[in-house]
Amino acid sequence: MLFATPSEKAISEFTVELSEYITNFRGSQQSLIESLNRKLIGWASYHKYTGAHDAFSYIDTVVDAFLLNLCRSKHKKAPLEYLQQKSLH
8 A cells, every 4th residue: 555645854844935935924913814825725735645644744834933933033032832822813
């Protein structure tokens, strides 16, 4: 039986691409989320026929961390717990 997964190189390249895109994005939060969704849906569609559950979970965690870091950089005085709570809504 053949079990295919996204390569470590593909995952790391996508992670770097997401990091650069989020940190260099200049625009509204809504446009950032919409464009991120397009990127994530495209990557997931490409890898949907592979055993990519672990990769999808990892990318989800990475995107959450990048967005939290972006929030922390924009709201330096807000406590981390407050930002985490607000990001869940």
